[in-house]
Amino acid sequence: MTVVANEAVRGKRVDGWRWAGRVFLALITLFAVIPMIWMLLTSIKTQFAALQYPPQWWPDNPTLDQYTALLDPSSDVGRVFLGYLWNSVWICVVTTILSVAVAVPAAYAFSRFRFPGRAWLFYAVLLRNMFPAVVFLMPLFILMRYLHLVNTGWSLVLTYLTFGLPLSIWLLKGFYDNIPVQLEQAARIDGATRFKAFVLIIMPLSSPGIIATAIYSFIIAWNEYVYAATFLNDEDKLTLPVGLQHFFTEYTTNWPGLMAASFIMSVPVVAMFLILQKYFVKALTEGAVKS
Amino acid sequence: MAEVRLDDVVKNYGDIYAVDHVSLTVNDGEFVALVGPSGCGKTTTLNLVAGLIPISGGDILIGNRVVNDLDPKDRDIAMVFQNYALYPNKTVYKNLAFPLKMRKLPNADIDRKVQEAAKVLDITHLLERRPRELSGGQQQRVALGRALVRDPQVFLMDEPLSNLDAKLRAQMRTELKRFQQDLKATVIYVTHDQLEAVTMADKMAVMSGGVLQQYDAPSVVFEKPATVFVAGFVGSPAMSLVPLNLSTRGTDVYVVHKDGWELKLSPENAQRAMKAKGGKVVLGARHSTIGLSKEAVPGSVAGRVYTTEPTGDITYAHVHLGDAVVTVSVEPQVRIAPDEPVWLTFDQTKLHLFDGETQKTLA
Numbered sequence: 001m002t003v004v005a006n007e008a009v010r011g012k013r014v015d016g017w018r019w020a021g022r023v024f025l026a027l028i029t030l031f032a033v034i035p036m037i038w039m040l041l042t043s044i045k046t047q048f049a050a051l052q053y054p055p056q057w058w059p060d061n062p063t064l065d066q067y068t069a070l071l072d073p074s075s076d077v078g079r080v081f082l083g084y085l086w087n088s089v090w091i092c093v094v095t096t097i098l099s100v101a102v103a104v105p106a107a108y109a110f111s112r113f114r115f116p117g118r119a120w121l122f123y124a125v126l127l128r129n130m131f132p133a134v135v136f137l138m139p140l141f142i143l144m145r146y147l148h149l150v151n152t153g154w155s156l157v158l159t160y161l162t163f164g165l166p167l168s169i170w171l172l173k174g175f176y177d178n179i180p181v182q183l184e185q186a187a188r189i190d191g192a193t194r195f196k197a198f199v200l201i202i203m204p205l206s207s208p209g210i211i212a213t214a215i216y217s218f219i220i221a222w223n224e225y226v227y228a229a230t231f232l233n234d235e236d237k238l239t240l241p242v243g244l245q246h247f248f249t250e251y252t253t254n255w256p257g258l259m260a261a262s263f264i265m266s267v268p269v270v271a272m273f274l275i276l277q278k279y280f281v282k283a284l285t286e287g288a289v290k291s
Numbered sequence: 292m293a294e295v296r297l298d299d300v301v302k303n304y305g306d307i308y309a310v311d312h313v314s315l316t317v318n319d320g321e322f323v324a325l326v327g328p329s330g331c332g333k334t335t336t337l338n339l340v341a342g343l344i345p346i347s348g349g350d351i352l353i354g355n356r357v358v359n360d361l362d363p364k365d366r367d368i369a370m371v372f373q374n375y376a377l378y379p380n381k382t383v384y385k386n387l388a389f390p391l392k393m394r395k396l397p398n399a400d401i402d403r404k405v406q407e408a409a410k411v412l413d414i415t416h417l418l419e420r421r422p423r424e425l426s427g428g429q430q431q432r433v434a435l436g437r438a439l440v441r442d443p444q445v446f447l448m449d450e451p452l453s454n455l456d457a458k459l460r461a462q463m464r465t466e467l468k469r470f471q472q473d474l475k476a477t478v479i480y481v482t483h484d485q486l487e488a489v490t491m492a493d494k495m496a497v498m499s500g501g502v503l504q505q506y507d508a509p510s511v512v513f514e515k516p517a518t519v520f521v522a523g524f525v526g527s528p529a530m531s532l533v534p535l536n537l538s539t540r541g542t543d544v545y546v547v548h549k550d551g552w553e554l555k556l557s558p559e560n561a562q563r564a565m566k567a568k569g570g571k572v573v574l575g576a577r578h579s580t581i582g583l584s585k586e587a588v589p590g591s592v593a594g595r596v597y598t599t600e601p602t603g604d605i606t607y608a609h610v611h612l613g614d615a616v617v618t619v620s621v622e623p624q625v626r627i628a629p630d631e632p633v634w635l636t637f638d639q640t641k642l643h644l645f646d647g648e649t650q651k652t653l654a
Contacts, residue, residue, distance in 0.1 A: 180374055180376065182372045182373075182374055182376035183376050183378065183379075185341070185343050185363070185370070185372070186370065186372060186376040186378075186437075187378075187393075188343070188362065188363040188364055189341060189343075189364065189366075189368060189369065189370045190364070190369075190389050190390035190393055190437070191364045191390055191393030191394050192364060192393050193362065193364065194362075196393075201378055204380050205379065205380060
């Protein structure tokens with residue numbers, strides 16, 4: 001009320017602030033978008049054009065050669081690149097599935113059940129996030145060696161789980177806290193078991209949270225470099241971030257190739273956001289979790 | 292429909308007793324209200340009957356079957372929640388069908404029963420809507436419908452009307468009562484509103500601090516409250532309750548207030564009062580049993596008007612007797628002003644006397 005009144009009184013100043021805000025947003029957008037545009041432009045240049053100075057703002061001879069080479073399984077470049085892509089995809093998908101599979105029941109338990117050590121455990125979950133990731137590099141490496149997982153994708157799956165789970169659990173617990181407990185009580189009285197009540201009533205209501213958790217876990221795994229560079233040795237086991245760096249900078253940097261590969265790498269993340277965020281926003285605005 | 296019996300039921304969290312050895316029987320087809328202030332254990336009791344929380348001691352029987360360890364789904368009950376607990380992602384139709392679906396009824400039967408319930412509750416036109424598109428009253432009907440569709444043994448209701456506005460609440464009160472009578476349903480109804488309990492229930496169970504204070508027909512609870520708590524809780528405005536000391540002079544018995552005023556008890560009341568153990572009683576009187584006059588009359592107690600509440604057809608006057616406040620009702624044409632000296636006479640045949648220590652009624 002008071003805010004509205006103040007805005008009405010000081011209408012001019014509010015307009016000034018609003019314009020300042022717009023300018024700020026425009027600058028932020030440029031800051032975020034320009035590197036991407038440059039990446040796209042470079043990816044359709046020839047190696048020669050990419051290195052020219054002053055730069056060609058728009059390539060004289062745009063070409064999709066890099067893309068066709070990268071995506072052609074019969075070419076050398078394509079075989080290696082698609083290998084990296086596959087490694088990244090399965091590691092990230094498995095990480096995401098496991099992350100949701102663990103975070104959902106864990107968050108539900110933290111939200112609904114009172115058990116000994118609950119508060120302690122809940123904060124212990126955060127312990128990992130109190131330290132920089134690099135601190136755990138050596139301990140985790142030694143651990144993985146004991147588990148005979150070094151130089152396998154599974155070492156990364158386990159590692160990425162420890163990165164993503166704390167926040168996922170906290171985020172989902174917030175969702176479950178907001179779903180009235182009476183809903184599942186009603187379901188249990190209506191004839192559902194506790195598990196069925198959870199699956200049929202609570203899960204659909206927490207889908208925005210689950211989707212957010214999934215996106216978060218996927219992106220963490222998709223972009224991770226340091227652990228992937230440390231745990232994996234074999235060329236054919238590398239994930240995209242490490243693989244690209246190795247492959248395109250082996251002798252001289254193939255800028256258009258690197259940019260094309262980077263663009264392809266960013267496609268899944270952007271696509272996921274566009275598809276799932278729509279659902280995410282829809283789920284929220286439908287008031288599914290309104291108490 | 293079935294009878295529900297609570298036999299020495301206990302629910303404790305360590306040393307805290309949310310439900311403290313409660314025993315009561317709800318007969319088949321009876322409407323019983325559990326009433327009490329928040330935190331008195333009424334909702335916990337209901338949740339124990341529903342099986343939503345585990346019981347600590349005693350037995351709960353539904354239709355002569357001990358259900359202590361049964362899941363809610365196996366108790367054959369239906370429940371209406373205060374916030375209705377409608378499934379937000381399902382249409383009204385699917386909300387109503389859910390309990391039937393869970394019991395694996397054939398689709399044709401489900402459809403027939405849902406349509407029937409919708410017709411009875413006049414919500415047929417809402418079947419394809421989602422709960423958030425409904426008004427509070429409509430949501431309330433859907434919640435009731437979801438309970439009705441599957442002829443349970445017992446209906447449990449947890450403050451189902453308290454989220455409605457006053458007018459709708461009064462309307463739903465009569466409708467709910469009518470449904471219960473038509474279905475001859477066994478209903479356990481939790482409310483903090485003693486008016487709801489008095490107007491709807493066949494019997495009311497008044498709870499306080501986890502303890503069942505009194506379980507009887509509303510008229511009995513109103514006329515013969517068993518404890519000071521019940522006396523103060525049931526009835527609006529509340530019964531005036533004044534702690535007093537006993538004093539005997541010859542054969543006469545007086546109750547004396549610490550601020551000096553006193554009242555001579557009738558022989559019958561004197562006999563009751565003398566049963567109080569520590570020489571202390573609590574005197575209770577409803578507003579309608581106290582007379583107010585502007586001059587001293589024999590046997591009256593002098594006081595001072597604190598404030599008046601005209602309601603139209605009756606005016607309530609709150610009168611200070613020392614530091615005790617007593618509520619009196621007077622005809623609306625009687626003009627009294629704050630701070631005016633008045634004299635109160637108590638109708639001794641309708642006086643309530645409670646033991647000052649045990650807080651229980653003296654019979």
